[in-house]
Amino acid sequence: MTKENTERVLRLDEITWREKAACVGKQEFFFNDFRPSAVREAKKICASCPVRMECLEYGLAHIEYGIWGGYTANERKRLRRARRESLHVAK
Numbered sequence: 001m002t003k004e005n006t007e008r009v010l011r012l013d014e015i016t017w018r019e020k021a022a023c024v025g026k027q028e029f030f031f032n033d034f035r036p037s038a039v040r041e042a043k044k045i046c047a048s049c050p051v052r053m054e055c056l057e058y059g060l061a062h063i064e065y066g067i068w069g070g071y072t073a074n075e076r077k078r079l080r081r082a083r084r085e086s087l088h089v090a091k
Contacts, residue, residue, distance in 0.1 A: 022049035046070035
């Protein structure tokens, strides 16, 4: 992890959109993305979250583990790859 990424991760508590997140107080579902039941519950919570896109973009930018914006780490990895490929094709 680069110094820049480390600093961003350390400042996660400063991100104001998190205060509006539907997952506040329910973190036990979001960092167990190896348990299918936790993934399903997290995705249900994310589906109605008013800051889902902000959360997803944070997860994509920081390559975090767990569920961010309704996506698992592996799903975000695929999404990042697809975005890079679409940018490459557009050039």
